[in-house]
Amino acid sequence: MTTPSSTESLNVSSANYSKVDKILERFEYKKSNLIAILQEVQAHFKFLPENIMTYLGTKMAVSPATVFGVATFYSQFSLEPKGKYIVKICDGTACHVRGSMPVYDAVMNRLKLTDGKFTTEDGLFSVETVSCLGACGLAPVCVINEKIYPKMTPDAILAIINNFVNDEGV
Amino acid sequence: MSENKTLFINGKEVEFTDEINILEVMRKNGFNVPTFCYRPDLKPFGACRMCVVEIEGRGIQTSCTMPPESGLRIQTNTERTRRIRKTVLELLLANHDRECTSCEKSGSCELQKYAEEYGIREIRYAKKKEFLPIDDSNPSIVRDPNKCILCGACVRACEEFQGHAVLGFANRGSKTVVQPLAGKCLSEVDCVYCGQCQTVCPTGALTIKSDIEKVWSQITNKNKKVVVQIAPAVRVAIGEMFNLEPGENTIGLINTALREIGFDLVFDTNFSADLTIMEEGTEFIERLQKDENLPMFTSCCPAWVRYLEGAHPDMLGHLSTCKSPQSMLSPVLKEVLPLRLPEYTKENLVVVSIMPCTAKKSEAGRSELSMNGIQDTDYVLTTKELGRMIKEAGINFAHLAPSKGDSPFGEYTGAGTIFGASGGVAEAAVRTAYELITQQPLSDCDIKELRGVHNRCRDVEFDINGKKVVVRVVSTLKEAEKSIMEIKKGEAKFQLLEVMACPGGCVNGGGQPKSCDSSLIKEKRARGLYKEDESLLLRKSHENPEIQKLYEEFLEKPGSHKAHELLHTNYKNRLKGSYKDFE
Structure with missing residues (x-):
């Protein structure tokens, strides 16, 4: 509604989530690793899909709104799909x-x-x-x-x- | 003995002990500086820069984030601090929707107040932002980002009280906004409508959605009979809007005011709080005897119910099936009044409730709380809205002649009245359950261990007929979540869990009059309730003669088929579409 950039979601597929789970495990679900986790997730999907950010927040016990806040704060993160x-x-x-x-x-x-x-x-x-x-x-x-x-x-x-x-x- | 620690404020030497910041030291000693983002119940944030002071050798500091040290020499009012505050105000006002006269917070807005105190007459900076859409998608709270000053109080309240952080900062620099995930509406995210965000909001960015006009139109409609019920916590807070002391019990004045406004009959939610105890107490005793679905959760708090449905639907079996007191009284009124009073019919009867709570507005709309397509409770007004109606009607509230509520649903015991403070429901339940199980009179009604608005989690052990029963009282959903985790890990040692989503219980609810220092006020309000409890002759719900009569004539006995039809409800798994989608 008030976001400057529209967000996009990925189709929920278990493969996507298991990839995210692996990243989360490697970073021990730590809040202090959130930026590194977002970087890895973006490297995989080429952008940060909204439902993946929600998933990250839920798994890490950080509110999705906070994950979104970090993702929109840094210009290195993109909420839209990027090119090859x-x-x-x-x-x-x-x-x-x-x-x-x-x-x-x-x-x-x-x-x-x-x-x-x-x-x-x-x-x-x-x-x-x-x-x-x-x-x-x-x-x-x-x-x-x-x-x-x-x-x-x-x-x-x-x-x-x-x-x-x-x-x-x- | 260590020496007393002292510092100097505007040249005066003052002592300090364990205050978290110099702002608290200043306020305790009668010095004040303006604040937007500082709220005593929330962690200091240092966002608004209004509380700046000048400290010798340290320059300009924000007093909310600076811990006290011995020997500091603080000046609260200097050329520089005044200039900084004025600049901050001008910058905030430059991007603020300044249509003050038609703003919900007009008169209680802190930005308006300080702009006036600091004599801001001209704003040197140009307006930059475009108009952002207003979110009024839900029955309880309106969010207007055009009035947000980014103090972050709502974000912290959501996180620190409810552990939820539905609201968060997004973007950076001049594009920063406070919003739910991805700019969605509050109704699309996991908001439980507790309203704590709008109680800490200094401006009109977060406000209560008003139902005043709808209620006026019902009252003026000649074909309608409009009856009203008043929740316990309302009576000790509404006086604050009319310069009375917090905690002063104004139920007599409220009764008179409601009649002058034009309500046909005035009842008390305390009555149905007693009714709740009869049903919930019976349910608890049954569960104890069968040892099933323990610990039992209280179900009075609509924000808590919504939270559980959204976050832990697997735990809904623990939740008492009893409706909340609001939602018990309304269907009883709609069933019983037409039987007793010929001019009342199911069609012309309108039930309005006055609640300290914003979440009650959304509770009233639950499909489970309706009969044949008619909602049990038609309209919910918050304490603040009632205060405004009284003002609008030109009633001189403080000087009214007190009057009693209408019989029979205006009668209540002390057990009903303490529902408004955290621990009250548990205390009322213990009073009744103890006597029903042991068949012995409870010697002392005051179970002080269960009380307290500051301590957000406490366990009290009771010995009932040789059986050990542990009652846990929590307020805030953050604490409730911890208790749920204990249960899920199998570590929970309590059998009854009372949850109130607002810190300190309903006395500090989202619909109560605004206060910048809720930590002191909620205690005074709670004390007012316990004072009324002590002053009443009957202090146990099962002793309420009107309750006994209602069972004899209408409901048979607690837990009967009829009672289940009217007084119990069911819950839904609302996990779908929420944040917790993937668990």
């Missing part, structure tokens, strides 16, 4: 002055992302900006699924994106 390829474009000071925004614009145009949308409809790509990856010597820098792409230009990033698109056979 997560394109992180650094917009720290160094990257910014060396032209990260033209790189960002080129990606957004190529993927036809407008109106506050950051994930493509086919679910392949998500685009986000991050504030300084600590690799200022490589500015402007992008990271796609943990792989670092240094000294980007609009042309270079388009070539990389096109490669991924071709690999997927779209």
Whole structure:
């Protein structure tokens, strides 16, 4: 109702919950491990589904509203499904002055992302900006699924994106 | 002997002992600073920054989070503290829906009060937020996020009292909101409608859903006969709205006021509290003898019943099948009044109850508490709402001539009146159960070990005919949850569990007049109830002559078929759709 981002739920399947149970067991159901647990859950589902957050809260004896509060406090957590390829474009000071925004614009145009949308409809790509990856010597820098792409230009990033698109056979 | 510890407030040397913060030391010594987020019954939070003081060598500190130390030199009113407080007020007001005159909390709003005290006439900051939707999806509580100042009192009350935290903070920075999970409505989450969130809310962000207009329209309808019942805890609190002392028993004034408002007959829920004891006491004795479904849980508190249905439906067998006193009296009225008074029919009779409780509003709507499609209780007003009706009717409450309730359902014993304080139901039950089992008179009616509004869990052991019976009294659902866990682990050593969801019981209920310091007020209110109990000639429910007559003429005997039809209920597994979906 008053949430800025809509939340989505997953279909309840026992496989999903047993995966979450394993994560919870590893972190001993501790409230102090909530952020780490949310990170693992997000790594698995690519986002934090609402019913999974409810499940976590119930299992950990933390109220679901509190889990939701933590999940919405940190921008690293997403309540919406993310794409298969997560394109992180650094917009720290160094990257910014060396032209990260033209790189960002080129990606957004190529993927036809407008109106506050950051994930493509086919679910392949998500685009986000991050504030300084600590690799200022490589500015402007992008990271796609943990792989670092240094000294980007609009042309270079388009070539990389096109490669991924071709690999997927779209 | 250690030396007395002292500190200085505005130059005056004062002693302190084990106060949790300098704010408490200040208030004890007559110094005050404004607060929004600080509530004595809740953990200090330091969110609102209104309680700032200047401490020599330490600069500006929030007095609610700063523990007292010897030798501190505190200034409560300096150029800097005043400037900070004004800025805080301006910032809060900038994003606040300032339609004060039509706000439910107008007159009792702390933001309004301090804005007035600090002479805020101009707000330098622009309004930023958009209008957020209001949640009035449930019968008890209205949530208006446009009036929220993010003090977090409701979040802490929900967590610390009910262990529930239905409400939580979401998002960050300027986008922060307080809301139920994922911005849902209160009716969609596990809210039990205890209303403690709105008693601690300093503004109009959380308020009681009013049924005043509906009741007025029934009263003015010539074709309706409107009767009313008043719960025990109402009588010791409503006076506060008319400058009377907390704990002063105003039942006589309430009776007169209700008649002046236009109610046709005025009854007392204390009567049905006595009735509850007859049924619940009998049920308890039966369970003790058969040794089944023990420990037995009391079922008077609707927030508790809803909690159990939602969180532990597997434990519903422990819950007494007795309806709450409110829901016992209403069907009796609807059955008996038309038999005795020709002008009353099942169709024209309207039953209104005055309760210290917001959850009672939702209880009244339960499908289990209706007959042939007609709800037993038609409308529930809280203490606060009745106070407002009295004001609206222009009645000079404090100067009314006291009067008695109408016979027969206005008669009650001391056992009925103490239902309003935590431990009261258990004490009333023990008084009756002891005499019914042993057939011996109970020498001392005062079972003081069961009393107390501060201690949220206590066990008292009784020897009844050589049998050891342990009664446990808890208030708050957080404590109740611990007892449930004991039972589930097989460690519970008690046979009767009294649960009240509000800390201290109904005297501190969600529908009671607002108080910023409930820790003191609830004690005074409870004392008022025990005082009435002591002053009454009859103090055991089974001695109530009108109760005896009702059984003789109508209900046969406790636990009879007729009694079960009217006075007992059943519960539902409401686990589905709640947070506990996956257990």
